[in-house]
Amino acid sequence: MSEINRQAQQLSATILSNKRIGQYHQILLNVGEMVRHCRPGNFVAISIGDESSALVLRRAFAISRVSDRGEYGGTLELIVAPHGAGSRWLCSQGENVELDVVGPLGKAFGIPTTPVQAMLIGGAYGSAPLFGLAEVLKARGCRVDMILGASTSSQVYAPLEGKRSVNSLKIYTEDGSTGTTGIVTDPLRELIEAGQIDVIYSCGSMGMLAAIQKIVEGTDVVHQASVEEAMACGIGVCMTCVLPVAAEDGSVSMLRSCIDGPVMDGARVKWDLVGEVFGATS
């Protein structure tokens, strides 16, 4: 039976800085010891507003980077897109504001024990957790290539320092405002056929993840996908964040993306059943 990330804790974290980067806010939190348990792919769940807020649920955000050096001790970085009321509230909070944070949550990306050729694919803010992942993979001796995509340039999150941790970085925008005009899956088939990819690590919209899986299907490439389903609790108690996932024996169950994910084996996720009725439900 799946369990919530054992290291998860609830704490009050101070905002150290909040900077705008393109369409995103880069928010740095002081989280102390928590950083020691954060792995690339984990996320945090943050309370919105005060006691009189009408927004009663936490919001989930991928951990973009952590550091335990620096003057503040452990710090954790988020890349937040101001989307609806909750994320807009978060983006409008200034320095020294205290946030109620639960984390680290969820299953992290699996790290290979031997050096492999890794391809990291991020859509929009989905790139946030990939740079930290790249560093870890690099340290393990992997070759790390990265492809980022977004509809337009301001939605590409690709920090300078992040670029240093990858062997190559390609950017695709749908409107061509940065990098190549197109989408992240455009070059994939060719790269796989050329034998340049052993593992794909992906994070982005469900549509993007499903498209990647389609290309990977039938090849030897392993696909670790970080999925994004609406979450009410983030800790496995509400059953809202489920996805249909096949077990070894082929039987499909609805797994919680907050504790059996967000990182899942792309080959196991039944992408075409997401949002569909299946099996004996009523």
Place this chain on the structure above:
Amino acid sequence: MSEINRQAQQLSATILSNKRIGQYHQILLNVGEMVRHCRPGNFVAISIGDESSALVLRRAFAISRVSDRGEYGGTLELIVAPHGAGSRWLCSQGENVELDVVGPLGKAFGIPTTPVQAMLIGGAYGSAPLFGLAEVLKARGCRVDMILGASTSSQVYAPLEGKRSVNSLKIYTEDGSTGTTGIVTDPLRELIEAGQIDVIYSCGSMGMLAAIQKIVEGTDVVHQASVEEAMACGIGVCMTCVLPVAAEDGSVSMLRSCIDGPVMDGARVKWDLVGEVFGATS
């Protein structure tokens, strides 16, 4: 038919300062031209929180003072007790925050056309509108005495500059921590019998107002009481803020304290029927 204060308008007002005074917050707002229509006894209704606040109703606060001099143009001062979620939110707002304000609302204190001996009685933050009133009465040549009461000293609001506008000021606290131990009604009967009071202007708890009226009953003293009933709208459309008030002919109706008040003729209010069922209701 009663109508909402004709000068009422809705505007965005900037907080110029927010200072703690005893248990209260003195909040200064930049309201521009609005000050020209504010009379002692009027109040404003203020929105709480942002679009995602669970508090959907405005909060009413007496206008303590206005000024149209000074570097900011028209300014308006509130004295706010941090009571529940809404007033606590207001007290926690800092400089430059924009508030959504509707005002001036309600009926103001009636000002005599000839000089009279006026007694102003305030309970707790009920003193807030009385200092501005004192200035107006003074300017009309009235003698202005003031009695303030509260349970303890930190709940007495009596600013230094305000004291200048009254001929005498007496303070009563129930615990004796400031002024005389006792309540505001203690000295009243004697003063009335001594012919030292023509008009009482009162603002405070309903209990205090009713107690004053009891003493005034049967004398020639006019009692203008500023009542405080829970208000949902402040502009006369919801009917929540009503009080039983007698008409000339003795018939009692439920009048809205937001537009037929908050200042009412104490002799007309049926104090003992407040909160009671009466007449043909079901």
Place this chain on the structure above:
Amino acid sequence: MTNSFDFSTTLSNAWFPTPIFTASGCASSGRELSQFFPLKNIGAVVTKSVMLKARHGRPTPRMAETPSGMLNSIGLQGPGIDAFLTKDVPWLVEAGARVIVSIAGETIDEYASLARRIRSVPGLSAIEVNISCPNVENRGLVFACDPEASRAVIDGVRKTLGGELPIIAKLSPDVTDIVAIARGVIEAGADGVALINTLLGMVINTETMRPHLAGKTGGLSGPAIRPVAVRAIYQVHQALPKVPILGMGGVRSGRDAFELVLAGASGISVGTATFGNPTALIDIQKQLQELLITKGFSSFRDAVGFAHRNDDVDGA
């Protein structure tokens, strides 16, 4: 673009230039709001439910704020139908407002008597029959909670009124099957339904450790109840697609109004939101129009019930 967009709506044979109305009991007689905007600029003023005789209503406290909502127990305070028709209605008509008169009674006869007084009043657009009142003839059971009583009220009003003025029956959500109640009142002669009145609720004051309202229970309104309103409107529109619905419940923005419209409302009443924002009606009206235009609708009426498209395909 705005010029070619048709924002008008109809409820049965009544026409309104915009679909945004006041909610009964949330705009008093209209006069108070007219200071913030001209009443003729909104779709209609739905007046506070009026009874035959003048009423004091309930004692205070009459309201309690609740998370994203409020409870009220006004108890239908009002001047009585005669004073109302001589003072308030002419003023509203003079002001150029479309007027929907809301009536409330304690007996089936009282509703019919109210209809009789209203029958010959010029300038009214429709009559809203608030059946969410306790029926004094039947154990105080709320009319709208009893299919038979609901029908009987509407039947009496319809017979008295004749066929001119559209009758909109205002229903309570506090029922097991709102579709059945809606069906009943339509069969009895209502031209449309208003959904929803407040939900029965209670707040206990933890200081006094007693019910906070003098009347103990009260009606819950505001954004908190919007999901219940959307559900009720959706269900009734699905079952009775031709019946015009005046929707209400927690609308505070153009987005909220749009939600009710998509569910099936041909008109939207705004109640509690006005308490928090005196110009809410105007703001909502503007936002809704912009939203509809952005979404590519060329007329308001095309959007009514749009969430039901392909209902069959979905198997619903």
Place this chain on the structure above:
Amino acid sequence: MTNSFDFSTTLSNAWFPTPIFTASGCASSGRELSQFFPLKNIGAVVTKSVMLKARHGRPTPRMAETPSGMLNSIGLQGPGIDAFLTKDVPWLVEAGARVIVSIAGETIDEYASLARRIRSVPGLSAIEVNISCPNVENRGLVFACDPEASRAVIDGVRKTLGGELPIIAKLSPDVTDIVAIARGVIEAGADGVALINTLLGMVINTETMRPHLAGKTGGLSGPAIRPVAVRAIYQVHQALPKVPILGMGGVRSGRDAFELVLAGASGISVGTATFGNPTALIDIQKQLQELLITKGFSSFRDAVGFAHRNDDVDGA
């Protein structure tokens, strides 16, 4: 002072050290929460309603946030009674938790079959019968919305179970007369009632212009519905003062729990609040105890229904 305060409560013959419980479906099987606090520290764990067979539940999206609340349409996803009894219950008992098992069925027989499996399971404190499910034998009408069906379910469970384990019937607020439903299930053999399950609601996604939830409608929970919960508890406690009530609906603080207790709840389940705050149960428990002591109560049980004191005097 805390030492001499008696915080314990009972629901029929079941005893609990504190009155704060999880809400069914809001704590999964308990394991996930146990990381934030020991489950034995709260009054009881009410498990997610379990059915006879394993179920996938509804497709996603399964939730929508609403003003001060949320909609869910999980559709009773779960492992089925057998896996539940072999895996989850022993773990909970081992962890020292008091366990209330919630069951749900699609037919009257299914409830009885569930009761049969549970009958001999050691270590359970009570059984909560969630009758807010659609009755597949009767036009999909929700059991709890139909007095006859509610009774029949409880009758079947009572007969199967024998007299040992307390039966708590969990009712839906979406009914015209909740007191009548409560009376029916008590007559049929329930020892207490759980009030309230979620309200039926809907959110329409204004981007897609369709119902937001894949299941279209969902259950509304959270602070938004607290006034409805308080009203339901107050009404049922007034009509049936001896019937123990497990109260729930929008409790987020000790103050909120106190409100339900004053209305008549002998135990409080906390659901949605846990989603926003994993330690909500512990915080609420602490705040409630402090509040009761401050108010001068020497035992929790003295506060149950305290808002009803002098009900007769008030003429209510």
